[in-house]
Amino acid sequence: MKNGQRIIITKLxxxxxxxxxxxxxxxxxxxxxQTEVSITPSGNGASSRELEEIVRVLKNNLVFxxxxxxxxxxxxxxxxxxxLPYDADKDSKPLHKVxxxxxxxxxxxxxxxxxxxxxxxNGLRLREDVGGGYYEAFSAAPNNPAHMDWxxxxxxxxxxxxxxxxxxxxxxxxQWEYAARSRGQFLMVATDxxxxxxxxxxxxxxxxxxGINISTSWDREAFAKEMGWRTxxxxxxxxxxxPPNPLGLxxxxxxxxxxxxxxxxxxxxxxxxxxxxxxxxxxxFKDHFGRDTKVVRGQGLADPRWGGGVNVHRTAAxxxxxxxxxxxxYLSSKTARCVVNSxxxxx
Numbered sequence: 629m630k631n632g633q634r635i636i637i638t639k640l641x642x643x644x645x646x647x648x649x650x651x652x653x654x655x656x657x658x659x660x661x662q663t664e665v666s667i668t669p670s671g672n673g674a675s676s677r678e679l680e681e682i683v684r685v686l687k688n689n690l691v692f693x694x695x696x697x698x699x700x701x702x703x704x705x706x707x708x709x710x711x712l713p714y715d716a717d718k719d720s721k722p723l724h725k726v727x728x729x730x731x732x733x734x735x736x737x738x739x740x741x742x743x744x745x746x747x748x749x750n751g752l753r754l755r756e757d758v759g760g761g762y763y764e765a766f767s768a769a770p771n772n773p774a775h776m777d778w779x780x781x782x783x784x785x786x787x788x789x790x791x792x793x794x795x796x797x798x799x800x801x802x803q804w805e806y807a808a809r810s811r812g813q814f815l816m817v818a819t820d821x822x823x824x825x826x827x828x829x830x831x832x833x834x835x836x837x838x839g840i841n842i843s844t845s846w847d848r849e850a851f852a853k854e855m856g857w858r859t860x861x862x863x864x865x866x867x868x869x870x871p872p873n874p875l876g877l878x879x880x881x882x883x884x885x886x887x888x889x890x891x892x893x894x895x896x897x898x899x900x901x902x903x904x905x906x907x908x909x910x911x912x913f914k915d916h917f918g919r920d921t922k923v924v925r926g927q928g929l930a931d932p933r934w935g936g937g938v939n940v941h942r943t944a945a946x947x948x949x950x951x952x953x954x955x956x957x958y959l960s961s962k963t964a965r966c967v968v969n970s971x972x973x974x975x
Contacts, residue, residue: 682745683792691876692973693803695730698812699723700805701897702940707814714816719894720940726802727903732974733799733807734965736867736878737886738784740767743774746787763960765857771866773884773963778922778947781887781964788966794974798889799967801942802905804925808939810875817842817930817937818880820871824932837932841871842882844931862929881937882930884963885945892921892944915946922947928961 699707701723704714715721744767747754754767763775776784781798788796799807808818815822825840836846845861852863865883872878880886890896890907911920921944930936945962968974 679791686788686792686794687974689734689736690732690968690974691735691807692732693730693807693811693875695728695971696811697725697727698806698809700726700802700812700900703814704940708816714938715940717894717942719942720897722897724897724900725902726806726900726905728802728806729904729969730971731799731803732968732970733803733877734967735872735876737773737884737963737965738776738781739770739867740772740774741770743776743784746784749791750787758960762857762859765855766864766960769855769864769866771868772864773867773879775884775960775962776887776964777962778887778945781962782889784964785966795969796966797969798887798964800904800906801888801890801923801925802900803967804880804886804888805939807875807877808873808880808925810873813874815873815939818873818877818926818939820873822873824930824935826932839870839932842930842932842937843870844933848929880926881939882927884926885924885928885943885961886926887945887947887962887964888923888925890923892923892942894944913944915944917946919946919948921945924962 702713702715702720703723704710704712706723708714744754746752754764756764758775766772766775785796785798788794806812809815810818813822817824819825819841821841824842826837826842826844827840829835829837831837831846835850837844838850839847843865847869848863848865849860851865852859852861855863857863865879867883868878869883870879873880888907891909891911891913893908893912896908896912907923913921915921924943924945925941927937927941
């Protein structure tokens with residue numbers, strides 16, 4: 629990619645890619661200004677001071693998103709500069725108007741630090757049924773995104789609601805896309821300017837171009853070496869490694885797919901309500917194994933050389949995170965961020 633030019637891509641066959649990926653994202657809390665929070669398990673009684681600190685950190689991690697109307701879906705033909713679709717799949721069509729009520733959203737993906745605070749407070753342990761050692765290693769990086777299935781993500785957001793008395797929840801698919809596109813602007817990826825950019829350093833045997841506004845495989849490989857991982861270009865990165873989108877949200881296009889609340893239906897856009905769509909009210913679509921599916925948004929890996937992470941892409945995912953024998957190849961690309969469904973900024 630040269631001079632930040634836009635790249636037209638079709639949706640990657642990420643089902644196959646994810647199987648080969650075997651590891652991709654870790655867990656995270658507040659990003660740039662994180663505060664270490666000491667949590668007492670609820671069984672022993674958490675102090676009010678601990679809970680106050682949790683709530684303070686949570687509130688500082690929110691970005692207010694003023695509601696409004698936008699065109700949701702693949703806008704490439706009608707509004708993209710090239711006049712071409714951004715998605716080869718039909719599930720991102722038709723382009724349709726959606727109006728959203730204002731809300732707030734976490735500026736980074738859920739971090740390992742945040743998720744493990746939740747586990748500790750509730751007397752829970754990090755899962756041991758996946759990864760063959762990689763899950764545990766990835767979970768040790770406090771500012772990396774947390775790997776989780778849909779049910780774990782939903783319970784985490786509900787816990788935030790309990791400790792904060794704020795209406796935390798997983799975002800709807802419409803809320804996610806509206807935020808990734810910085811209030812519905814025609815931005816292809818959720819970078820600082822809607823394009824992919826990397827340095828123009830020639831690739832060599834040991835190094836190559838580094839990302840300017842989104843990661844490259846060389847960035848991920850360098851981080852893996854720093855952490856002592858043997859995962860090279862498939863490695864997760866800190867949640868705030870690269871600049872946020874214009875709304876102030878980090879890594880919505882890469883570094884892990886994000887669970888949303890909606891059940892997946894490839895035809896949902898054909899009958900989606902105009903005001904605050906919530907997705908189908910029951911499971912609508914099964915995967916190749918006959919299992920119900922939820923929607924994930926964003927991408928596990930993106931790269932300025934081949935794209936990925938386009939804001940309008942939709943992906944079906946089995947909510948329990950089972951795919952391979954131990955679940956890790958599938959679960960390792962899944963993370964989340966929560967919203968607060970309040971029409972006023974959180975003070």
